[in-house]
Amino acid sequence: MSEKSILIIPCSGIGKPFGTISRDATFRVVDDLRKGKTETDCLSLLVTGDEEAIKKIQLSRCIAVDGCSLECARKNIEIAGGKIAAHFRVMDFLRENRSLKPRQITILDDDGTTLSKILAKKIAEKVDELGDLQF
Amino acid sequence: MTIKPKIGVVSCSGECCSLGTISRIATRKVLEDLKPRETVTICLPLFLAGDAGERNFARKFPTVAVDGCYKLCTKKAIEKYSAKIASTINVEALLDEWELEPPVSRRELTMKDMEVVARIAQEISHHIDLLEDGFDD
Numbered sequence: 570m571s572e573k574s575i576l577i578i579p580c581s582g583i584g585k586p587f588g589t590i591s592r593d594a595t596f597r598v599v600d601d602l603r604k605g606k607t608e609t610d611c612l613s614l615l616v617t618g619d620e621e622a623i624k625k626i627q628l629s630r631c632i633a634v635d636g637c638s639l640e641c642a643r644k645n646i647e648i649a650g651g652k653i654a655a656h657f658r659v660m661d662f663l664r665e666n667r668s669l670k671p672r673q674i675t676i677l678d679d680d681g682t683t684l685s686k687i688l689a690k691k692i693a694e695k696v697d698e699l700g701d702l703q704f
Numbered sequence: 705m706t707i708k709p710k711i712g713v714v715s716c717s718g719e720c721c722s723l724g725t726i727s728r729i730a731t732r733k734v735l736e737d738l739k740p741r742e743t744v745t746i747c748l749p750l751f752l753a754g755d756a757g758e759r760n761f762a763r764k765f766p767t768v769a770v771d772g773c774y775k776l777c778t779k780k781a782i783e784k785y786s787a788k789i790a791s792t793i794n795v796e797a798l799l800d801e802w803e804l805e806p807p808v809s810r811r812e813l814t815m816k817d818m819e820v821v822a823r824i825a826q827e828i829s830h831h832i833d834l835l836e837d838g839f840d841d
Contacts, residue, residue, distance in 0.1 A: 581717040582747045583728060592719060596811040611718040613777035616752045617784065641749035648752060675732040 574608055575654070575696055576629035580642040581612045586671040587636030587659040590685045593677055594659075595634050597689035603696045615645045626651035630699055632692060635659070655695045662688050708839045710744045711790075711832050712767035716778045717748065722807040722817075723772030727795050729813070730824035731770050738829045742836070748778060751785040759785045766790035768831050770824075791831040795824055 579595040582588020599609045608629075614622035626646055632655045633642040643656055662684055663669065671681030715731035718724025735743050744765055750758040761767065762782050769778040769789045773796045782789050799806055799820070807817040 579719060580747070581719070581749055583715060583717060583731065583745055584747060588717075588747065592717070593811060595719065600809075600811065609719045611716070611720045611724060611775075611777065612749050613716045613718055613724075613781060614775070616749055617775075617777050617780040619775070619777075639747075639750065639753065641747060641753040644753035645749050675729055675736060 577607050577609050577632045578612055578642045579634040580636045582636040586674050586681050589674055590659045590681055591634040591636045593685040594688040598692045602693040615649045623649045630654040654699055710765050712765035713743050713745050714778050715770040716772050718772040722810040723795050725810045727770045727772040729821045733825040734828045739832055751781050762786035766835050790835055
């Protein structure tokens with residue numbers, strides 16, 4: 570990964586399906602849709618103040634993917650001195666897709682998987698947009 | 705009658721590798737299936753992004769930290785922002801000890817991976833039993 574790559578950080582939320590969706594969508598982009606152009610890192614490393622992780626955040630263009638309105642991914646990136654190039658919230662996508670009712674947290678159900686795919690597609694489009702911009 | 709406190713179970717959910725996925729799913733299995741009445745959890749990033757209420761978590765609940773790797777982010781974060789943990793699980797160390805490979809994918813686990821998850825969940829559950837036994841002493 571170059572120092573100007575795009576770093577996608579999901580929220581790691583574990584109490585509701587939205588955190589699982591944020592992680593799943595992030596992995597879809599990083600491991601498949603925009604593999605090689607993007608990377609992710611452990612949000613927990615920012616929580617502990619890991620120097621290497623903080624430096625990486627500060628050198629990257631960051632996309633925060635939050636499950637809920639507490640916005641832990643965005644807040645932790647900003648506390649680490651990173652700049653948010655784009656911010657997504659699973660809750661917003663749920664409002665736009667009211668027929669979907671994700672309920673499972675441990676392993677996503679069909680509605681959760683569908684929402685994850687929708688979100689991943691939007692994140693991938695944003696990665697393309699950011700890739701065209703000067704850093 | 706003595707009322708036992710609930711046990712906190714907090715996972716790293718590390719996104720770097722599949723070990724974080726194992727720690728997360730095993731934690732959820734404990735919360736949902738093995739010890740639903742005895743356990744509570746909190747999202748780890750809230751220790752930094754949250755407020756005093758969240759940072760009070762490990763003071764209120766004896767907490768088991770479930771870490772995916774040797775970096776031990778959960779243990780470090782809880783002890784930095786909240787209180788000393790009651791017990792710790794290191795998934796990477798357990799897999800080394802059991803001579804098992806971590807999952808290939810961090811998003812989709814195979815049946816074999818889920819067997820590893822079940823074993824880790826049992827280990828967490830055992831740590832909880834030990835803590836609960838200590839309440840009776």
